[in-house]
Amino acid sequence: MARVLAALSGGVDSAVAALLLREQGHEVVGAYMRTWMHEEGATVFADCPWEEDQKDAQAVATTLGLPFHSLNLIEDYRARVVDDLVMGYAAGRTPNPDCLCNREIKFGVLEDHATRLGCEFVATGHYVRRRENADGSADVLTGADPNKDQSYFLALVRQENLRRAWFPIGHLLKPQVRELARRAGLPNAERKDSQGICFLGRVPINAFLENYIHDQPGPIVAADGRTLGTHRGLHRYTLGQRHGIGVPSNTDHKAYVVVAKDRERNALVVAFDEPDAPGLWGSEFLLRDLHWINLPPTQRELQTLQVRPRYRDPLVSVTLDLQPDDTTRAKLVFAKPQRALASGQIVAFYNGERLLGGAFYA
Secondary structure, three states: OOEEEEEOOOOHHHHHHHHHHHHOOOEEEEEEEEOHHHOOOOHHHOOOOHHHHHHHHHHHHHHHOOOEEEEEOHHHHHHHHHHHHHHHHHOOOOOOHHHHHHHHHHHHHHHHHHHHOOOOEEEOOOOEEEEEOOOOOEEEEEOOOOOOOOHHHHOOOOHHHHOOEEOOOOOOOHHHHHHHHHHHOOOOOOOOOOOOOOOOOOOOHHHHHOOOOOOOOEEEEEOOOOEEEEEOOHHHOOOOOOOOOOOOOOOOOOOEEEEEEEOOOOEEEEEEOOOOOOOOEEEEEEEEEEEEOOOOOOHHHHHOOEEEOOOOOOOEEEEEEEEOOEEEEEEEEEEEEEEOOOOOOEEEEEEOOEEEEEEEEO
């Protein structure tokens, strides 16, 4: 049996993860992570349910008879996740802070706190499975519930951190998790799943960015050069966006979609959302910061490589051209064109049910 730090978010998934660990006989310590949305004076977070989250997390710990700690990780979030998010949007990219949150915080900083509290492992409510290998390394496998699989968000996790990570509910379906919570009388058994970016909760991303990036209005232009309107600031838009652009559909009811950001002219480029929209679809993409969770794939594994272009996208087969003189970069070639893959987003690599790693679209 082991002493395990269970990250309690206030939601039912992490609660059942802690429940299962306790039932298996482990010594479980509950912990709630105080993140960026708890920062004093951050009025943008007025609608965030963090107080409710922390209250629910503590109620779960009390119900299960677990010691409980509220951990202040605000400065760690600022330095390792939020600053990167803001800089990414300011540079015209579309970052994914949830992947960074997992790598840097849940399976990074939180493990340091686990050590301080005398815990050998960190457990979360992720819908993924962990497999130990004969050489002592560990792999991430997709969750048993295809509708809840969260392996994509672990694409950047480091091997040394994965060895200390446990995922107690990865073999379960969501309805089974709910039923276990009801049977155990957990106070959050019927609580709805959270939505939105990891540390923002219900706060819209643009409402958050307004505190850090000043609007720089500029022209909204069609692909043929016509000026159609004025945008509020390029950081407010992303490739493939259809709603909230500020340009109405034309008389044929064709909707405009963002196809590019021209930073040199501070122009937002749009086109009708059609298969031939210039810049909207692509088959070849350059990748940066290539990351493998375990060993790099073998040539045989590369031949059957699949990727999830974005979270919720289905797995698709690809060709990955690795650069022999630069192991951090590669070219990704899809058999079929993909829609609106933006710089800064993350692609996750798979070999069957095993998550191999991930990279950023350059």
